[in-house]
Amino acid sequence: MSVSTSPTTGSLWRAGRFWIVLGALVAVTAIIGVALAPGAREARRLDPADTSLEGSKALAELLRKRGVTVDRVDSIEAALAKGEGRLLLVTHTAYFDWQQLDQLAQLQGDRVIVGGLDGLGVLAPTITPESESARVRSREPECDLPAARAAGSAYLGGELFRGANGCYPGEKGSALVQAPGEGGTVTVLGDGTFMTNQYLAEDGNAALALNLLGTKPAVTWLVRPDQPPTGSLAGPGGKSLGELMPATVPWAVLAACLAVLVTAYWRGRRLGPVVAEKLPVVVRAAETVEGRGRLYRARRARERAAAVLRAGTIDRLTPRVGLAPGAGQHEVVAAVAVRTGQDAHQVGGALYGPPPADDAGLVALARYLEFIERIVREH
Incomplete structure (x- = not known):
């Protein structure tokens, strides 16, 4: 009879499970390390230097190909330093206080404001925000604004406004409003999703963005600054909680995760199937009774022995x-x-009396109990 010597799945697992678990721990460690690495950062929405789905790198490159200079700035001071006569794009008004926005409003030139009601009264005083918003979806312009009519449908919605020229209407107000200002034309957008890398190629999104931002030879693109906005959760000096956290904390979390995984593997190992084994010998009942009697005798437990005999x-x-x-x-x-x-x-x-005083009395009690039991059984 031939016997197969090829390894089975179970034998392979038993032989290599240590290395498999070790490899899994190393992989988890690498993943957590990458997630906690200092270089990892969140996507910056509408940032002309961000290539993620939320960024606007693609739109910035299209503007540059059309000969438009795109300057990315992240502070009011840098925007003011670029000078006047340029188109100013503000993507996050909530990150600046009223004094900074008032300085920004002094710049002469066209400006485009994307979302956010903070500072709208300073940057676009002739445009009125509505209390309701609209779902962001593909909408038709339904207006006479040349930039919107040439682009056609676009992915717009969000906050709604009222002004001189309103396009892409919702139930109350429009998602794009353009009005003349003191230093130039002011355009307010309820949402800037159509300018992101993810949606730029859909509908007429690219055309609308180029028509709005390509009217001047240069664009000052004001993005969200690195520090959190006023009133946000921050530590001393404007630092976030993540910046105040010691550098050893992420590694401590990583070590704790590894310890949990190792403990789970150690405690979760199977002890193997239950094996039923036969007793080496068969013990007769008489030997069990005799062994118990010897235990009673060794401990001089005459009271307990008598109670057991009487109860039986x-x-x-x-x-x-x-x-x-x-x-x-x-x-x-x-x-x-x-x-x-x-x-x-x-x-x-005999049945309910006091316990025997000695071993002889216990033997006599046992014999008498056996005697009366035999008489009852025979009669």
Whole structure:
């Protein structure tokens, strides 16, 4: 008979499970390390230098190909330093206070404001925000604004406004409003999703963005600054909680995760299937009784031994004399005395009397109990 010597799946797992678990731990460590690496950062929405889906790198490159200079700035001071006569694009008004926005409003030239009601009264005083917003979706311009009519449908919505020229309307107000200002034309957009890398190629999004931002030879693109906005959760000096956190905390979290994984593997190992084994010998009941008797004798437990003998005799005699289980002491003694013809006091002392004083008394008690039980069984 031939026997297969090829390894099975179970044998391969038992042989290599240590290395498999070790490799898994190394992979998890690498993933957590990459996630906690200092270079990892969140996507910056509408940032002309961000290539993620939320960024606007694609739009910035299209503007540059059309000869438009795109300057990315992240502070009011840098925007003011670029000078006047340029188109100013503000993507996050909530990150600047009123004094900074007032300085920004002094710049002469066209400006485009994307979303946010903060500072709208300073940067676009002739445009009124509505209390309701609209779902961002593909919308038709439905207006006479040349930039919107040439682009056609676009992915717009969000906050709604009222002004001189309103396009892409919602139920109350428009998602794009353009009005003349003191230093130039002011355009307010309820949402800037159509300018992101993810949606720029859909509908007329690219055309609308180029028509709005390509009217001047240069664009000052004001993005969200690195510090959190006024009123946000921050520590001393404007630093965020993440910046205040010690550098060792991420590694401590990583070590804790590894410890949990190792502990889970250690405690979760299977001990193997239950195996039923036969007893090496068969012990007879008589030997068990004899062994228990020797234990009683060694501990001089005459009271306990007598109680066990009496309880067993009463349990066996009660049904034979016609009594129900749990019958009282007097009933049992009277019935057994009548059945055996023995003296009731002698029967009561044997069944319910005090414990024997010595081993001889215990032997005598056992013999008498066996005697009355045999008489009841025979009659």
